[in-house]
Amino acid sequence: xxxxxxxxxxxxxxxxxxxxxxxxxxxxxxxxxxxxxxxxxxxxxxxxxxxxxxxxxxxxxxxxxxxxxxxxxxxxxxxxxxxxxxxxxxxxxxxxxxxxxxxxxxxxxxxxxxxxxxxxxxxxxxxxxxxxxxxxxxxxxxxxxxxxxxxxxxxxxxxxxxxxxxxxxxxxxxxxxxxxxxxxxxxxxxxxxxxxxxxxxxxxxxxxxxxxxxxxxxxxxxxxxxxxxxxxxxxxxxxxxxxxxxxxxxxxxxxxxxxxxxxxxxxxxx
Amino acid sequence: xxxxxxxxxxxxxxxxxxxxxxxxxxxxxxxxxxxxxxxxxxxxxxxxxxxxxxxxxxxxxxxxxxxxxxxxxxxxxxxxxxxxxxxxxxxxxxxxxxxxxxxxxxxxxxxxxxxxxxxxxxxxxxxxxxxxxxxxxxxxxxxxxxxxxxxxxxxxxxxxxxxxxxxxxxxxxxxxxxxxxxxxxxxxxxxxxxxxxxxxxxxxxxxxxxxxxxxxxxxxxxxxxxxxxxxxxxxxxxxxxxxxxxxxxxxxxxxxxxxxxxxxxxxxxx
DNA sequence: GGATGCCATTTGTCCATACCTTAAGCCCTG
DNA sequence: CAGGGCTTAAGGTATGGACAAATGGCATCC
Numbered sequence: 001x002x003x004x005x006x007x008x009x010x011x012x013x014x015x016x017x018x019x020x021x022x023x024x025x026x027x028x029x030x031x032x033x034x035x036x037x038x039x040x041x042x043x044x045x046x047x048x049x050x051x052x053x054x055x056x057x058x059x060x061x062x063x064x065x066x067x068x069x070x071x072x073x074x075x076x077x078x079x080x081x082x083x084x085x086x087x088x089x090x091x092x093x094x095x096x097x098x099x100x101x102x103x104x105x106x107x108x109x110x111x112x113x114x115x116x117x118x119x120x121x122x123x124x125x126x127x128x129x130x131x132x133x134x135x136x137x138x139x140x141x142x143x144x145x146x147x148x149x150x151x152x153x154x155x156x157x158x159x160x161x162x163x164x165x166x167x168x169x170x171x172x173x174x175x176x177x178x179x180x181x182x183x184x185x186x187x188x189x190x191x192x193x194x195x196x197x198x199x200x201x202x203x204x205x206x207x208x209x210x211x212x213x214x215x216x217x218x219x220x221x222x223x224x225x226x227x228x229x230x231x232x233x234x235x236x237x238x239x240x241x242x243x244x245x246x247x248x249x250x251x252x253x254x255x256x257x258x259x260x261x262x263x264x265x266x267x268x269x270x
Numbered sequence: 271x272x273x274x275x276x277x278x279x280x281x282x283x284x285x286x287x288x289x290x291x292x293x294x295x296x297x298x299x300x301x302x303x304x305x306x307x308x309x310x311x312x313x314x315x316x317x318x319x320x321x322x323x324x325x326x327x328x329x330x331x332x333x334x335x336x337x338x339x340x341x342x343x344x345x346x347x348x349x350x351x352x353x354x355x356x357x358x359x360x361x362x363x364x365x366x367x368x369x370x371x372x373x374x375x376x377x378x379x380x381x382x383x384x385x386x387x388x389x390x391x392x393x394x395x396x397x398x399x400x401x402x403x404x405x406x407x408x409x410x411x412x413x414x415x416x417x418x419x420x421x422x423x424x425x426x427x428x429x430x431x432x433x434x435x436x437x438x439x440x441x442x443x444x445x446x447x448x449x450x451x452x453x454x455x456x457x458x459x460x461x462x463x464x465x466x467x468x469x470x471x472x473x474x475x476x477x478x479x480x481x482x483x484x485x486x487x488x489x490x491x492x493x494x495x496x497x498x499x500x501x502x503x504x505x506x507x508x509x510x511x512x513x514x515x516x517x518x519x520x521x522x523x524x525x526x527x528x529x530x531x532x533x534x535x536x537x538x539x540x
Numbered sequence: 541g542g543a544t545g546c547c548a549t550t551t552g553t554c555c556a557t558a559c560c561t562t563a564a565g566c567c568c569t570g
Numbered sequence: 571c572a573g574g575g576c577t578t579a580a581g582g583t584a585t586g587g588a589c590a591a592a593t594g595g596c597a598t599c600c
Contacts, residue, residue, distance in 0.1 A: 015553060041580060052555050057581085073581045074563030088362040088459070092516060095358060189358070189516040195465035195485040195507035213483050213507075215465040237465035237483075244514075246362060246459040285583060311550060322585050327551090343551040344593030 017058035020049055024059055028068050029082055038076040039069065090246050095189060098219065099173060105149060109138040109168055110205070117155075124192075125155040125230035126220050133157055134164050136174070139205050140233075150240070151202040154231040175221045175229050184224045192218040193242060202234050213237040287328035290319050294329055298338050299352055308346040309339065360516050365459060368489065369443060375419060379408040379438055380475070387425075394462075395425040395500035396490050403427055404434050406444075409475050410503075419509070421472040424501040445491045445499050454494045462488040463512060472504050483507040 012019045024039070026032075033039045040048070045056045060077060063069045067085020071077045092098060112134065119129040127133060134156040140149045154174055156164065163181050170177050179186055198206070198214040214234040221228040282289045294309070296302075303309045310318070315326045330347060333339045337355020341347045362368060382404065389399040397403060404426040410419045424444055426434065433451050440447050449456055468476070468484040484504040491498040 017553075043580085053581095054554065054556090058553085060581095071581065072563080073561060074579070076580060086361040086363060088365060088368075090360040090362075091356040092358040092360075093356060095516075098358075098516065185518070187518050191514045191516070193463055193485070193512040193514075194510070195483050197483075213465050213467075215463070215485075240464070242463040244461045244463075246365075246368065246461070248455070248457050287583075313550085324584065324586085328583085341551065342593075343591060344549070346550060 016049075016051060017055045020045075020051070020055065021059035021062045024063055025066075025068065028063065028079055031082065033079050035079050035082050038078050041076060088246050088248055090244055095175065095186060095221070096173060098189065098191065106141045106144055106146075107138055107152070108141060108144075109136060112136045112164065112168065115155075121155070124218060124232075126222075126227040127155070127157065131158065134160070136164075136167065148206045150233045150235040151198075151205055152231060152233050154229055156229050157227055174231075178228050179221075179223070182223050182225065182228055186221050186223055186228060188222045190220045190222070194218075195237065196234075198234055198236070206234075206236060208236055215240045215242065217242070286319075286321060287325045290315075290321070290325065291329035291332045294333055295336075295338065298333065298349055301352065303349050305349050305352050308348050311346060358516050358518055360514055365445065365456060365491070366443060368459065368461065376411045376414055376416075377408055377422070378411060378414075379406060382406045382434065382438065385425075391425070394488060394502075396492075396497040397425070397427065401428065404430070406434075406437065418476045420503045420505040421468075421475055422501060422503050424499055426499050427497055444501075448498050449491075449493070452493050452495065452498055456491050456493055456498060458492045460490045460492070464488075465507065466504075468504055468506070476504075476506060478506055485510045485512065487512070 115135045122129040217233040220230045392399040487503040490500045
């Protein structure tokens with residue numbers, strides 16, 4: 001189609017570095033520069049395109065930011081992928097957005113216990129069977145005395161023993177308080193979503209009939225020293241939809257659709 | 271705490287642009303440069319830090335990439351946020367990752383129909399009540415004659431009428447074929463997750479008892495000209511967990527945990 | 541008073557050059 | 571043959587300059 005690849009500055013519009021960037025990108029995608037190989041050095045490319053090293057670096061910056069190449073001082077620029085990295089994203093301005101409801105709602109603790117992890121639970125919360133963790137159970141409400149939203153059980157590893165009492169009077173998400181008393185910041189979170197029968201005790205607390213079902217959200221917040229907290233949230237199936245927005249490339253900056261969960265209008269029963 | 275903010279090059283290690291970058295970031299966070307205001311020009315900052323414009327630009331690049339400021343030629347650098355943009359994100363190398371199972375599994379079409387959208391469905395798929403869309407129903411299997419994984423209903427807007435026949439023999443996800451015949455690329459996808467009773471007809475096709483429950487995933491793929499396709503996936507509740515990984519700042523490049531869904535081992539019954 | 545055009549300001553692009561840091565390979569030495 | 575030091579090559583950081591392009595305000599002209 002085009003005769004790009006010739007040494008003449010590539011056809012096209014826009015600044016020089018952008019044109020060179022497109023040529024280099026195509027060479028990577030086409031395999032002219034195979035994955036795993038080193039592409040020509042900055043000086044060589046500058047000579048080929050009859051430009052300065054500055055302009056070449058600007059073009060290579062794009063290739064690096066899009067995951068095509070990695071660059072190392074003393075080595076060179078190596079192709080690591082023939083296609084761009086991460087074309088779709090879901091973004092969260094903060095971890096609270098994962099749990100957006102927390103801000104407008106009210107949480108009542110029912111009890112706090114030391115519990116020994118059974119093998120099944122241990123696997124889910126990220127601990128070892130037999131360890132003694134803390135378990136805080138409670139119900140989230142729209143407002144004090146209002147509608148129940150979900151039943152919550154949070155499992156907290158034993159190393160936070162001193163913090164447990166202060167959690168009971170804490171406003172806001174538990175993980176943010178724990179993060180302040182932890183070595184490192186939260187690096188990662190994992191969320192698992194299932195449909196499970198609502199356990200009888202929880203049905204009672206939420207005012208549901210026995211045998212009803214729930215959408216269960218399990219979130220583990222992880223620091224470099226391990227699990228910070230793992231929380232189960234049982235939502236009545238007919239009141240909960242988990243919604244997520246995935247964007248191409250760059251998330252819209254002004255997108256306040258509130259990624260995360262939304263409570264379904266209670267009219268839709270079946 | 272520190273005496274940063276003085277004109278002397280900020281204490282700290284690393285290259286000059288990185289030190290300046292930290293100073294400027296702090297000024298934005300602290301409100302020394304209020305949101306909405308213009309910060310000093312590149313030339314002024316270069317004079318303040320006794321460095322070149324290049325170094326200042328390198329520092330400002332960081333502020334821009336992290337959503338603190340926006341820059342416009344002829345205007346200047348304006349503070350748009352006192353906190354970094356998008357501190358957590360979930361990344362997808364491709365849209366197929368949302369639906370990772372599709373690659374290793376096999377889809378059997380049960381029927382294709384023109385259907386008039388009822389108001390309730392119309393809202394979910396992103397169409398208007400009364401429109402005539404196409405509905406393709408089928409079952410996804412581990413392999414031909416193997417275990418059923420989920421029941422699928424895909425709703426496709428009328429403008430793709432000519433494509434419908436070729437979908438029946440198409441390998442791979444429908445949306446990728448539709449995208450090729452569409453005006454624009456897929457810009458956005460929305461996924462909604464619910465726990466709903468498995469409709470009786472689908473229970474039969476999946477070999478389940480009546481009254482069983484499902485984890486329902488609804489995905490809408492959107493281009494600039496509207497909905498490309500909307501698919502409902504009903505997974506037997508005890509065989510499905512939807513797992514998502516959220517990372518701080520930069521997604522791990524070598525993270526092949528396979529974000530998306532995983533089929534739970536069938537041993538875990540209750 | 542309103543439209544138009546000019547001009548100063550500010551960031552965007554680009555150049556030539558220099559030195560530093562890192563990495564890898566080579567050679568010399570023990 | 572092994573180890574350490576030297577050389578070389580590459581990208582990383584930095585300077586100082588120059589011109590281009592976009593913007594917004596000001597002055598001017600109708």
